[in-house]
Amino acid sequence: MTGPRNYGYTDTLEAEHYATALHADIHDGLTSTPKSTAPTWFYDARGSELFEQITQLPEYPLWRAELGLLQCHATDIAARTGARSLVELGSGSSTKTKLIIEALGPAGLRYIPVDVSADALHQASTQLVQDYPGINLHALRADFTAPLVLPELPAHGSRLIAFLGSTLGNFRRSTRVPFLRGLRDIMRPEDFLLIGADLVKDKHEEEMISAYDDSQGITAEFDKNLLHVLNRELDADFDADAFDHVSVWNSAESHIEMRLRSRVEQRVKIRGLDLAVPFGPGEEWITERSAKFTTDGLRGEMAGAGLRTDQLWADSDAGFALILATAP
Structure with missing residues (x-):
């Protein structure tokens, strides 16, 4: 992949990475009890388009809450870190990151967007080097849930690693601290x-649930997009009309679960896995978990990973926090 002189690209993933990971997760997830798969597979072109629509919904304040905190505190973040290298995990379109880039000063800034999607990286990176000609951008296609090897960075000066969008909440409780470590x-x-993190809304359970089950049905369409992806990628015969989208609050685990609930007894063939998956009427398949945090819980998970909280900014009205940590 080529680009302007200030645009580099490294691909650390094997050509079959997506297919191998998809096969393993769907096979293991749909033969487990309860059925449960990773949210990764929502995001084909249609899924990404639907998610962009979700971020603008009145029921989904998370995106706007994080944007508001960054607008208020990007200058604070730049002053505290003095970073001349910025690494963003799961960069996607890098929309919010522009606030940090501008606060740090794009001239001479080393920016490393990390994502599994080569297309998303190329599209966002091409736009960024046009918007900020002085930036030194090196896109990295990698799975950041695995041990991460960064391209060569300046030996001196602090680096800022950004993990926004409350994506940390997609990790199970048992895997979050190892990931942070x-x-x-x-x-x-x-x-x-x-790190950006969505907070528990005490006494506002219905508000948290509605963020994942909007009145227009866009989140339901997003959830069911998984079925279309599996039909295409794994030669399956899921009938989207045979499932309902459900969103529930799991108080024991402090997370929202998106589920697909089978409307009937059915047996789905997934030819790409040589697998037939039975569903009972009313049986639910967990397609996404989104953890909600407390500020004390965030600090605790940082400490458990050997990180020290430098600053935490919280918007109690919107129920969102940014936490800045160091590795002493």
Whole structure:
């Protein structure tokens, strides 16, 4: 992949990475009890388009809450970190990151967007080098849930690793601290980690649920898009009309679960896996978990991973927080 002189690209993934991961997760997830798969597979072109629509829904304040906090505190983040290298995990369109880039000063800034989608990386990166000609951008196609090897970065000066969008909430509780510990292992004492996290809305359970089950049905269409992806990629015969979208609050785990509930007894053939999957009437398949945090819980998980909280900014009205941590 080529681009302007200030645009580099490294691909660390094998050509079959997507297919191998998809096969393993769907096979294991749909032969488990309860059925449960990763949210990764929502995001083909149609799924990404639907998610962009979701971020603008009145029921989904998360995107706007994080944007508002960044608008208020990007200058604080830049002053505290003094970073001249910015690494963004799961960069996607890099929309919010522009606030950080501008606060840090794009001239001479080393920016490393990390994503599994080559198309998303190329599209966002091409736009960024046009918007900020002085930036030094090196896109990295990688699975950041695995041990991460960054391209060569300046030996001196602090680095800021950004993980926005409350994507940390998609990790199960048992895997979050090991993931954070992996990030801590690639950080130097002068580096910083910035994470966006959605907070528990005490006494507002219905509000949290409605963010994942909007009145227009866009989230339901997004959830069911998984079935269309599996039909295409794995030669399956899912009937989207045979499932209902359901969103529930799991108070024991402090997360929202999106589920597909089978409307009838059915047996789905997934020819690409040589698998037939039975569903009972009313049986539910967990397609996404989205953890909600408390500020004390966030600090605790950072400490458990060997990270020290430098600053936490919270919007109690919107129920969202940004936490900035170091690796002492």
